[in-house]
Amino acid sequence: MREISFNKFYKSFNILSIVLIITSLILLAFKGLNYGVDFKGGTLIELRTDLNSANIKKIRDSFNQLNLGDVSVKNFGNDTDFIIKFEKQNSNDPKFIDNIKTKLSGSIGTVDFRRVENVGPKVSAELLQSGIIAIALSLAAMLLYIWIRFEWQFSLGAIVALFHDVIITLGVFSLFSLEINLSIVAAVLTIVGYSMNDTVVIFDRVRENLRKYSDIKIFELTNISINQTLSRTIITSATTLLALLSIFIFGGEILKGFSLAMILGVIFGTYSSIYIANPILVVLKVSQRTIVKEDKD
Amino acid sequence: MLYFSKLRIFSVIIFTLILSYFSLSNFFKIDDNFFSKNIKLGLDLQGGSYLLLEIDNKPVITQKLQNKVMELKNFFKDKNIITRNYTVDDNSIIFDTTPDKSDELNNILDDDESEINPYYQQYKSHEFDFVKNQDSFKLTLSKYGLVLLKNASLDQAIEIVRRRVDEVGTNEPNILKRGNDRILVELPGLDDPGRIKSLLGKTANLTFQFITQNTEESFGTEKLEFEDGSENAIVSKRIILSGDNLVDAKPSMNSQTNETVVSFTLDRVGAKKFGRATSTGVGKRLAIILDGKIISAPSVREPIIGGSGQISGDFTFQSATDLALLLRSGALPAPLNIIEERTVGPDLGQDSIDAGIMSLIIGFILVVLFMIYKYRVFGVIANLALISNLFLLVGVLTLFEATLTLPGIAGIILTVGMAVDANVLIFERIKEEIKSERNPIIAFDSGYTKSRTTILDANITTLIAAVILFFMGSGPIKGFSITLGVGILTTLFSVYFIARLFTAFYVIKNKEKESLI
Numbered sequence: 001m002r003e004i005s006f007n008k009f010y011k012s013f014n015i016l017s018i019v020l021i022i023t024s025l026i027l028l029a030f031k032g033l034n035y036g037v038d039f040k041g042g043t044l045i046e047l048r049t050d051l052n053s054a055n056i057k058k059i060r061d062s063f064n065q066l067n068l069g070d071v072s073v074k075n076f077g078n079d080t081d082f083i084i085k086f087e088k089q090n091s092n093d094p095k096f097i098d099n100i101k102t103k104l105s106g107s108i109g110t111v112d113f114r115r116v117e118n119v120g121p122k123v124s125a126e127l128l129q130s131g132i133i134a135i136a137l138s139l140a141a142m143l144l145y146i147w148i149r150f151e152w153q154f155s156l157g158a159i160v161a162l163f164h165d166v167i168i169t170l171g172v173f174s175l176f177s178l179e180i181n182l183s184i185v186a187a188v189l190t191i192v193g194y195s196m197n198d199t200v201v202i203f204d205r206v207r208e209n210l211r212k213y214s215d216i217k218i219f220e221l222t223n224i225s226i227n228q229t230l231s232r233t234i235i236t237s238a239t240t241l242l243a244l245l246s247i248f249i250f251g252g253e254i255l256k257g258f259s260l261a262m263i264l265g266v267i268f269g270t271y272s273s274i275y276i277a278n279p280i281l282v283v284l285k286v287s288q289r290t291i292v293k294e295d296k297d
Numbered sequence: 298m299l300y301f302s303k304l305r306i307f308s309v310i311i312f313t314l315i316l317s318y319f320s321l322s323n324f325f326k327i328d329d330n331f332f333s334k335n336i337k338l339g340l341d342l343q344g345g346s347y348l349l350l351e352i353d354n355k356p357v358i359t360q361k362l363q364n365k366v367m368e369l370k371n372f373f374k375d376k377n378i379i380t381r382n383y384t385v386d387d388n389s390i391i392f393d394t395t396p397d398k399s400d401e402l403n404n405i406l407d408d409d410e411s412e413i414n415p416y417y418q419q420y421k422s423h424e425f426d427f428v429k430n431q432d433s434f435k436l437t438l439s440k441y442g443l444v445l446l447k448n449a450s451l452d453q454a455i456e457i458v459r460r461r462v463d464e465v466g467t468n469e470p471n472i473l474k475r476g477n478d479r480i481l482v483e484l485p486g487l488d489d490p491g492r493i494k495s496l497l498g499k500t501a502n503l504t505f506q507f508i509t510q511n512t513e514e515s516f517g518t519e520k521l522e523f524e525d526g527s528e529n530a531i532v533s534k535r536i537i538l539s540g541d542n543l544v545d546a547k548p549s550m551n552s553q554t555n556e557t558v559v560s561f562t563l564d565r566v567g568a569k570k571f572g573r574a575t576s577t578g579v580g581k582r583l584a585i586i587l588d589g590k591i592i593s594a595p596s597v598r599e600p601i602i603g604g605s606g607q608i609s610g611d612f613t614f615q616s617a618t619d620l621a622l623l624l625r626s627g628a629l630p631a632p633l634n635i636i637e638e639r640t641v642g643p644d645l646g647q648d649s650i651d652a653g654i655m656s657l658i659i660g661f662i663l664v665v666l667f668m669i670y671k672y673r674v675f676g677v678i679a680n681l682a683l684i685s686n687l688f689l690l691v692g693v694l695t696l697f698e699a700t701l702t703l704p705g706i707a708g709i710i711l712t713v714g715m716a717v718d719a720n721v722l723i724f725e726r727i728k729e730e731i732k733s734e735r736n737p738i739i740a741f742d743s744g745y746t747k748s749r750t751t752i753l754d755a756n757i758t759t760l761i762a763a764v765i766l767f768f769m770g771s772g773p774i775k776g777f778s779i780t781l782g783v784g785i786l787t788t789l790f791s792v793y794f795i796a797r798l799f800t801a802f803y804v805i806k807n808k809e810k811e812s813l814i
Contacts (some may be wrong), residue, residue: 094498112642115639120635130769131769134769134770145758145761182770185771189762189765190808194759194760196759200383231725232718239721240711240718242660243660243663245713247656251706252653255703255707
């Protein structure tokens with residue numbers, strides 16, 4: 001197989017990544033994330049209406065008459081299903097949901113409440129906190145693992161790649177106002193695992209090659225290693241993406257956000273292990289001495 | 298790496314078969330206790346309600362402090378220590394004593410053998426922390442005193458919640474303690490939790506007290522509203538009878554008025570008290586008070602001595618049934634607030650299962666075809682490993698009776714996508730080894746050996762993420778972390794035992810062939 005010169009594009013892609021990260025950070029700082037009821041508190045109702053008896057406008061109007069504060073109504077999967085979200089939650093009033101249902105039936109005909117989620121402010125704050133702790137913990141655990149397994153230059157490369165993937169994925173979610181809920185946290189954690197996995201495979205090879213060849217510069221060496229592991233990188237990303245696409249397309253509306261986050265994460269993760277993790281080894285001037293010194297210890 | 302002992306082959310086969318059997322047992326009914334294990338479906342798949350209740354312990358603490366004041370007064374009176382000026386605020390009691398006794402009192406409170414301020418050896422703490430300021434003492438519930446109090450009230454609340462939920466007769470409810478002030482109630486199959494919520498939302502503190510005009514009553518009086526909000530009444534604070542004395546309650550029809558009422562039966566002590574009070578109070582109105590609101594206040598026409606009676610109050614049959622149920626199950630020690638509710642209707646659950654299985658099948662077929670296209674014979678071997686991996690994964694989940702959620706199904710599909718990674722790493726490595734090594738058996742051998750650390754590294758990273766999710770996540774997310782984590786373990790097993798076994802057979806049989814992989 002012909003060798004591809006990935007290393008020629010290190011610089012241009014690094015610039016691209018820096019631009020993407022800065023854009024993402026700006027988006028996250030100013031536009032913020034669209035938190036779902038899990039993290040913001042409030043009520044979510046997924047309802048199904050009789051065929052063609054309702055549209056978004058009609059449902060929004062009916063909900064606005066109920067004085068529930070800011071109501072968001074979205075189509076969910078098909079024409080008869082809708083997701084309604086509002087900030088008011090009153091889980092202590094046992095009739096709260098029933099009343100809404102009765103009033104809605106009056107204005108838009110028979111409705112079936114397929115799903116109701118009602119999260120109080122205390123719980124949502126706790127869920128957000130534990131979500132952040134989970135992500136922080138997993139990043140810390142990865143850091144620890146990679147620090148034990150590799151020299152610091154490699155660790156730094158892998159961690160930068162990891163942050164790159166998580167930040168850009170969240171940036172995309174902010175850009176398109178996609179909802180952040182509990183399953184997105186799970187997706188982000190899996191991305192963290194996948195991104196690390198992908199980087200580690202290439203790094204293992206770089207380290208092996210460093211032992212083998214003392215005369216090849218790291219700039220070349222990373223390229224050789226990327227090429228040697230390339231078909232694995234492609235096949236594994238392909239099978240993972242096939243599985244994820246299958247969830248995205250056939251897995252129903254509830255898993256859409258989750259699978260989308262994972263798809264983005266796998267794409268960025270694959271990209272970053274080639275174009276973020278490796279250039280960092282080059283910048284840090286990793287050589288045979290870096291690892292030989294370690295071996296002696 | 299290609300050598301397998303007979304014993305090892307045998308164990309691999311047995312292990313795989315047993316787990317496959319468990320995974321298949323989900324689809325067939327097997328009349329055997331040991332083998333009839335099933336994967337439980339999460340509420341998001343089977344439909345149902347999830348309620349998180351938080352107990353509001355303020356009344357419990359206030360009650361505790363008030364009781365303590367009585368205890369302190371009596372205790373010190375017996376010891377001939379004068380105490381006075383008792384005041385109680387949100388979390389402490391303040392009182393004074395005389396200067397000559399203040400040191401003695403201090404010692405009593407500080408004594409490890411203290412009766413009035415028990416010392417908990419295991420927590421190294423008294424029930425109350427106290428501060429002495431000259432002759433004034435301030436007692437505050439200690440951290441552990443508070444924990445014990447909260448735990449006791451939570452245990453009691455759980456018991457009452459369980460009775461109420463059981464009385465409604467839902468299918469296999471799951472009621473669990475969460476922390477020291479929360480109760481989790483899972484109600485599979487229930488798609489309208491309205492009734493349960495209204496039952497759990499009531500403390501159900503029932504008292505019988507006389508209505509009085511005389512505001513100078515020795516026990517004090519309070520002004521209470523009627524349930525329907527129509528009027529107020531002044532009620533004596535003297536409690537004639539409380540819900541604790543009830544042994545039974547049920548809805549019934551009053552034959553004279555044709556009204557739905559709740560009939561109740563009292564225990565012996567209650568019957569006696571009730572008889573005495575009603576004999577002296579003929580002509581007075583007796584208020585029946587539930588959670589601070591008067592349900593009704595009938596006039597006492599004659600002494601009620603039989604130990605049974607009726608509560609009337611504009612009931613429908615449903616509301617009478619619910620009140621009877623609340624009275625039978627007893628009062629909660631403190632009010633419960635519902636702080637989180639998630640309800641999934643059964644048809645949405647079924648839709649999710651269908652969609653999940655559909656995407657699993659399609660994802661699986663795509664991956665299988667891709668592997669055959671890429672690796673031919675070895676693709677088939679990797680696919681065999683993948684299939685057995687699925688059986689193992691489902692088998693392990695069944696064996697531990699894990700709960701499968703929608704994200705859990707996503708975890709299984711993701712496992713399908715990532716499981717081939719290990720085999721791909723090995724096959725790619727073998728391809729490289731074959732270029733420099735003529736003997737295919739040695740090339741295969743070193744392919745396995747050299748890829749091992751990479752595979753371990755790669756899987757450990759994902760496993761770390763799964764473990765953290767397991768401990769930090771809740772509900773459905775936990776389901777995802779379980780399938781992801783177990784998936785990694787079964788993947789490694791299927792790659793290193795099953796796929797390698799097939800590879801070994803194939804390579805040893807075809808070692809003369811050109812371009813083996």
